[in-house]
Amino acid sequence: MGPHPRGRREFAVPSRLHQGSFYVLPQSPQLAKQLLMVGGMDRYYQIARCMRDEDLRADRQFEFTQLDMEASFVNQADVLAFVSEAVLDAAEAATGERPGLSSR
Numbered sequence: 001m002g003p004h005p006r007g008r009r010e011f012a013v014p015s016r017l018h019q020g021s022f023y024v025l026p027q028s029p030q031l032a033k034q035l036l037m038v039g040g041m042d043r044y045y046q047i048a049r050c051m052r053d054e055d056l057r058a059d060r061q062f063e064f065t066q067l068d069m070e071a072s073f074v075n076q077a078d079v080l081a082f083v084s085e086a087v088l089d090a091a092e093a094a095t096g097e098r099p100g101l102s103s104r
C-alpha cells in the first residue's frame with residue numbers, strides 16, 4: 001500500500017487463519033492524541049476490542065480488551081494512580097460494584 005492522501009499509511013496484512021483474507025492496520029491516531037495534549041487535555045483513554053489472528057494456545061485468549069492511554073507531564077506514580085482509577089471505574093460500570101469496596 002502506498003501513502004494516503006492525508007499523509008497516513010495503511011497496511012494490508014494477510015490473515016494466517018483465513019487464507020485469501022486480509023485485514024488493514026491503519027496508522028495509530030498518535031497525532032490526534034498529541035494535539036489533545038497540546039490543547040490542554042491532560043489525558044486520553046481509548047478502550048478497544050482486539051482479536052488475535054494466530055493459532056490458539058492455552059495461555060492466550062482469542063479476544064481481549066485493551067486500554068490505550070496518552071498523558072502529558074506525568075511520572076510513574078501519576079500513571080499508576082490514574083490507570084488504577086480507570087480500571088476500577090470500568091469494573092464498576094460493568095458490574096455495578098467497585099472492586100475492593102464490597103461489604104463482606
